[in-house]
Amino acid sequence: MDFKPESDVAVKERKADDFLEVARSLALNNRVDESLYYYRESMRLFEELGFKHRLNRLIWELEKVLTGEIKNLNYLQYEAFQEYDNVRRDLILEKLHDYESGKNWVEKREELLNKTLSEAKKYADAEKYSKAKLFYGRALKFLRDLGWHKEIETIQNEIKLLSEKEYVRDERLRIEQELAEQKKKEREKYFETEKQKFEEAERQKAYIPPEPDPQEEALKKKVQIAEMNKKKAEDAEKAGNYRLALNRYEYLLNLYIELNYDPIQRERIKQKIGEMKDKIMFK
Structure with a gap:
């Protein structure tokens, strides 16, 4: 029977299994700190081999070790596990790093949570x-990592309350802005009106009425005299003083001719003159 040397893959897989066996033995005997080196070496070899399934199971197992959930060897070997995505895997490896650096993963998450909540409250x-809701959202991530479900509900309610406050504030600012715009327009309208009044007053002050036209003034005066004389003629006629009425009508006719009154009006005055003469003759 010919002897065939082990392939590199087989050698690495066997070494990985050996490291894993030692790691489990130490972990099950409450020697977690010592087991971490062997877990790391086993993980490194499985990753080099590209054994994704075994690597994922080993990461799952490592999480149980770090959180103190291991029960016995059968639990580690046969308990069902969930495939991890890259984010979850990185988180578990971060737990390992924190554990090895001497800082408890839970304590670190609590520290980050408190800082985040402090920032959220400040904003x-x-x-x-x-910004406050942004930080509360980050706090929710830490709370989910910690499994603090009651606190998660509290933060979710706080985010909801902040959304309501934000809406009320934005509405108040919107109304205040609208009122400010309205007052601005009213002020502008008031100042524009006052400006127009001032400019009109200045124009009135600067206005110099034109010199009256002598001919136009004389014409207006004759019209006034004609109207006044017509009334006096009518009054004299009513009083039976026909001679005085005759004189008034004759004078009125001359004024109408000078003023170039309508021929119909002049003809009426001529008729009045004839009537007055007849009344004087037969009186």
């Missing part, structure tokens, strides 16, 4: 609600 107090 909420300053009414910068969008």
Whole structure:
């Protein structure tokens, strides 16, 4: 029977299994710190081999070790596990790093959570609600990692409350802006009106009425005299003083001729003159 040397793949897989066996033995005997080196070496070899399934199961197992959930060897070997995506895998490896650096993963998450909540409260107090909600959203991630479900509900309610406050604030600002715009327009309208009044007053002050036309003034005066004389003639006629009425009508006719009155009006005055003469003759 010919002897065939092991392939590099087989050698690496066997070494990975050996490291894993030692790691499990140490972990099950409460020697977690010592087991981490062997877990790392086993993971490194499985990753080099490209054994994704075994690597994922090993990462799952490592998480159980770090969180103290291991029960026995059968639990580690046969308990069903969920395939991890890259984000989840990185998170578990981060747990490992934190554990090895001497800082508990839970403590680190609590520290980050408290800092995040402090920032969220600072922005909420300053009414910068969008930024506050952003930090509360980050806090939710840490709370989910920690499995603090009651606190998750509290933060979700806080985010909802901030959204309501943000809406009320934005509505208040919108109304205030509309009122400010309205007052601005009213002020502009008032000042424009006052400006127009002032300019009109200045124009009135600067206005110099034109010199009256002598001919036009004389013409207006004759019209006034004609109207006044007509009334006096009519009054004299009513009083039975026909001679005085005759004189008034004759004078009125001359004025109508000078003023170039309508021929119909002149003809009426001529008729009045004839009537007055007849009344004087037969009186």
